[in-house]
Amino acid sequence: MDSSSDDELEQWLEEEEEIAAADDDLYISIALLAEAEEEEKRNKKKQRGAIPGSTVVPRDRRRFRMSKNLFLRIVDEVESHDDYFRQRANAVGLLGATPVQKIVGVFRMLAYGVPADNVDDVVSLVESTMNEAFKHFVRAVVEKFGEHLRWMTQQVYLL
Template sequence: MSWRAQVEKLLSTAHADDDDAAEAAVLAMIEAALTAAALERPKEKRRGGSIPGNAANIDRGWEAADQRLHEDYFSPSPTYPEKLFRRRFGMSSRLFDRIVTAVTENDVYFPQRRDTIGVLGFSPRQKVTAALRMLCCGLCADAMDEYLRISETTASEAFVHFVESVLKCFGEEYLREPTAADIAHHTAINAKRGFPGMFGSLDCTHWEWKNCPVAWRACIKTAMEAHQ
């Protein structure tokens, strides 16, 4: 099973109002993605800089894209409400802010910096959003260009740095063996969902989800068919 199929299956089990469940699902799918990235990651090429005769880099206007992202989701009066944030990012805005802060403090790749000619680079928010859209929505790196104005190469770099940083920051807490308190907590959550006494079950990934977001339906259907 591909890592994208694992991501889609794990997301289908996370409860919309439970940040603990969302964190666990995000961490599990990141671990799967990191494993796949390690296997598929090509040998890093040395950047050669500008070459006479080659086309100039595209001026994507990423500063305007970052401002638009802020206005859409992170301003005091965002364009899109929290409900749509959860659908598109796979988590609450509070959890997103926590992850952005953690990876920015852990990895020098994420803080916003100026390049050698003084141009301001991508914000931590843009880089994390690109990585999460690839994880949560199954989008390819090239799809980040139109909205976030991030090239395929940069989006791929952000993805790898993101999964490695999240595992360093949160892996010890969320990828360990469950404690008695964890078991009691998640058993109570599943009891509310109609599965009393259940801690976790792969069988429940086949449970019909009538309110599945439209954007995920084809992906989840494909993942379920792969297990039949």
């Protein structure tokens, strides 16, 4: 090989290295931009509430727990006391809400102080059914467990 072809080859190799380095820089830049966009998405606060930019007051996140056996005992006692809580078929033959569904909704209303229309996401029952279940539940508990209940004292009213 002559020196001119060696020079051309060296020049061509240098150009290829420069192009490869530029491509590497481009790929690195694209990767950094993509990573920055993902980080921005993770850190961006989600819009909450109906009005953009409005502040939402955080709710108390306490969770009230009860043993499964106690809950099922209450369900059985209330179901045996009031026929409203029995699962029945409607006119078409489809089964209605289960006693557990109704009583879970009632317990959520009592424990968290939420209205009946807020528990429909959890138990899939409409507001009117939950209100009716609430009334039946309170009557059944007072009639069935009344001897174990105590009257509210003045201290409870002050809380």
